[in-house]
Amino acid sequence: MSIKSKIFILLALLGVLFVAVNVAIQYQCILPGFKTLEQRESEKNLNRAVKAVERDLEHLSLLCYDWSEWDDTYDFVADGNQEYIDSNLVLTTFTHNRLALLYIIDRSGKVIWGKIYDKEIEEFITLPDFPEDQWPADHPLLGHRQPESVLNGYLMTSGGALTLSSRPILPSMGDGPIRGTLIMGRFLCDNCIQMMREQTQVDLNVWSFNCDTLPPNVCLIKDQLTPRQPVLFQENDKVTFGYTFFPDIFGSPAMILQVATQRDIFNKGLQVLKANALGTSIAALATILFLAFLLHSIISKPLTALETTLQYISRSGTLQQVDEKLLTHDEIGMLGMEFNRMIIRLQNDLERRKQAEQALAAKETHLNTLLSTAPDGIVTVNHKGIIESANRAMELISGYGTTELLGRHLLFLIPARYQDAVKQEVNVFIAGSETSLGRQGMEITAMRKDGSELPIHVLACTMDIDQKHKYACFIRDISELKELHDNLLRTRHLAAIGEMGASIAHEIRNPLAGISGAVQVLVENAPADSPDLHVLNEILQMASRMESSVDQMLEFAKDWNPEITRCDLVELIDTIIREARINKDLKNATIYFKGPEASPSWVDPVLFSQVLVNLLHNAAESFDGPGEINCLLERHDRETIITLQDNGAGMTPEVLAKVFKPFFTTKIKGTGLGLSICQKIIEKHGGSITLSSTVGVGTKAVITLPGKKLQIS
Numbered sequence: 001m002s003i004k005s006k007i008f009i010l011l012a013l014l015g016v017l018f019v020a021v022n023v024a025i026q027y028q029c030i031l032p033g034f035k036t037l038e039q040r041e042s043e044k045n046l047n048r049a050v051k052a053v054e055r056d057l058e059h060l061s062l063l064c065y066d067w068s069e070w071d072d073t074y075d076f077v078a079d080g081n082q083e084y085i086d087s088n089l090v091l092t093t094f095t096h097n098r099l100a101l102l103y104i105i106d107r108s109g110k111v112i113w114g115k116i117y118d119k120e121i122e123e124f125i126t127l128p129d130f131p132e133d134q135w136p137a138d139h140p141l142l143g144h145r146q147p148e149s150v151l152n153g154y155l156m157t158s159g160g161a162l163t164l165s166s167r168p169i170l171p172s173m174g175d176g177p178i179r180g181t182l183i184m185g186r187f188l189c190d191n192c193i194q195m196m197r198e199q200t201q202v203d204l205n206v207w208s209f210n211c212d213t214l215p216p217n218v219c220l221i222k223d224q225l226t227p228r229q230p231v232l233f234q235e236n237d238k239v240t241f242g243y244t245f246f247p248d249i250f251g252s253p254a255m256i257l258q259v260a261t262q263r264d265i266f267n268k269g270l271q272v273l274k275a276n277a278l279g280t281s282i283a284a285l286a287t288i289l290f291l292a293f294l295l296h297s298i299i300s301k302p303l304t305a306l307e308t309t310l311q312y313i314s315r316s317g318t319l320q321q322v323d324e325k326l327l328t329h330d331e332i333g334m335l336g337m338e339f340n341r342m343i344i345r346l347q348n349d350l351e352r353r354k355q356a357e358q359a360l361a362a363k364e365t366h367l368n369t370l371l372s373t374a375p376d377g378i379v380t381v382n383h384k385g386i387i388e389s390a391n392r393a394m395e396l397i398s399g400y401g402t403t404e405l406l407g408r409h410l411l412f413l414i415p416a417r418y419q420d421a422v423k424q425e426v427n428v429f430i431a432g433s434e435t436s437l438g439r440q441g442m443e444i445t446a447m448r449k450d451g452s453e454l455p456i457h458v459l460a461c462t463m464d465i466d467q468k469h470k471y472a473c474f475i476r477d478i479s480e481l482k483e484l485h486d487n488l489l490r491t492r493h494l495a496a497i498g499e500m501g502a503s504i505a506h507e508i509r510n511p512l513a514g515i516s517g518a519v520q521v522l523v524e525n526a527p528a529d530s531p532d533l534h535v536l537n538e539i540l541q542m543a544s545r546m547e548s549s550v551d552q553m554l555e556f557a558k559d560w561n562p563e564i565t566r567c568d569l570v571e572l573i574d575t576i577i578r579e580a581r582i583n584k585d586l587k588n589a590t591i592y593f594k595g596p597e598a599s600p601s602w603v604d605p606v607l608f609s610q611v612l613v614n615l616l617h618n619a620a621e622s623f624d625g626p627g628e629i630n631c632l633l634e635r636h637d638r639e640t641i642i643t644l645q646d647n648g649a650g651m652t653p654e655v656l657a658k659v660f661k662p663f664f665t666t667k668i669k670g671t672g673l674g675l676s677i678c679q680k681i682i683e684k685h686g687g688s689i690t691l692s693s694t695v696g697v698g699t700k701a702v703i704t705l706p707g708k709k710l711q712i713s
């Protein structure tokens, strides 16, 4: 949940709590106050009603007192004079004084005068409660023994509730003996009650205690009533009833007084509380909204800006600053500013890093280019001799791809027979001792993927990478160099041999010619049956062979300058083979030739013929009987290859290794110069000649001639 939501929820909770506490306090503390006020109002109204009833009784009592201490009344009890009746006991006395009952009774209980007037029917009536002529002498209303005796009260009669006042009849001075009792009464009729209502402005009602038609709520509280003690009863939320009752003159419950008080105070109070609660709620809501707005502006807005920026950075990976307009001048604002400063520093760092990476990448590219274009093979190996990297030149030298080289021991590139020696050298180097491997490098024979061997020059150096010893080996293919070197040596050797041969041949040639000539003379002069003739012929043959050897030696010593011309090699070979077929020295050989229609090539026809004849002779000389020589010419894009395959005796590897050395021969009559001359001629053409042979199977000579004309310098 976001801070914004949390703040809103917290503020809302606070608002609800505030309103709830406020309302609770008002309802618990203020509302009871209104209730108390309302109760007091009810009690006051009830008292007012009671007072009104009592005032009426008091009024009646005063009237009764006035009449009872009037001498005329005193006299009337004694004589019952008509005059008194006519002037005082008339209807107006009743109506003016709202009297319903007036009785004048003497001490024996005899009614001197007594009438009951019903105002509603405007007639005098009789009630069984009040006898018309004789009352019991001990009637409570008649029991006045003292002049100041008075009996006021209420009495329930069959005609309704009566307010009664009874006083002893005395002379005006109050000193005579009590002559009788004056009883006055008023019905608490509807009019009286209405009058009291108007006087008191209180909504009051009076019922007889034992009335059968009491309202249900009055019936309910009837038993709880005690004299003068009000009982309040909330009828509903509009009216509160107050009840009390009046005992009759005998002390029994007589009348129930009910006062209805409108619950205006309580309802007004309730309205005030409701308005207050509403007002508080609105104020709380406004405060919450204001606080929320403030908190949003002060906290949430800058925090959201920070959060949005952070989310953007984490999603896009792009560094971005927080919009400073959204930051406030407080701790959060400071946080945002610090964040922005950090972003600027990071951006600068990133820029520097990018530049460094670019420089590094450029250096790496440079280094890689250097490594891949380096003519020497470069491999790095760990302390165990395992290859960890290799460059392009190493692939070319070894014939292995980089992936094939990686993870393998460096020694796998060395032929098994040299491995022990190399391993020993490598161990000494790794041990840190000075070796030729680390000083000037050493020449080793390596083995390519195709199994062929080549001489390499290896120079090693130690590198410390990540606190680990590693070794870099710089490997150079020196096969060409070696070949050049060998060729140079051979050429020098041949030149020396040639020079020596030429001088020897020169020295021998003339004496040999003299010997041959002399012997020839001897042969010619000798008789046909001379036994010396055979010996002389032998000498001649020997001399001839020596001449031929001397010729070859001179041939070998010659520094040819081939006259290379454009000629059809197929035609040339065809001619040579045709001549060879009729040569008696090659009669045991069957020669086949296979080639294209024509093969225009750049060769010296005379010298090339010499090469081919030499090879044909060597093949024929290897036959132990008849044999076959297959000659094949193949044209390729850049070269022409002539192969001569015989099925003669073949050669051992040891012989094969020496065949191109001058004067090496295995034949009794051989000179050992044939193949040396062949090689010299072919090399003068810019080509090469190789021999392969298997004992008992035969020998194959392969001549490779360049396709283009050789520029002889």
Ligand code: ADP
Pocket: 618, 619, 620, 622, 646, 648, 649, 650, 651, 655, 659, 664, 665, 666, 667, 669, 670, 671, 672, 673, 674, 675, 676, 699
């Ligand atoms: P020569 O023939 O005079 O011995 P070469 O230089 O022609 O001298 O040959 C050198 C040697 O090479 C020969 O003595 C022979 O042992 C060997 N040789 C050359 N060609 C063949 C061949 N076709 N078959 C077997 N051996 C050969």
Ligand code: MG
Pocket: 614, 617, 618, 670, 673, 674, 675
């Ligand atoms: Mg030969």
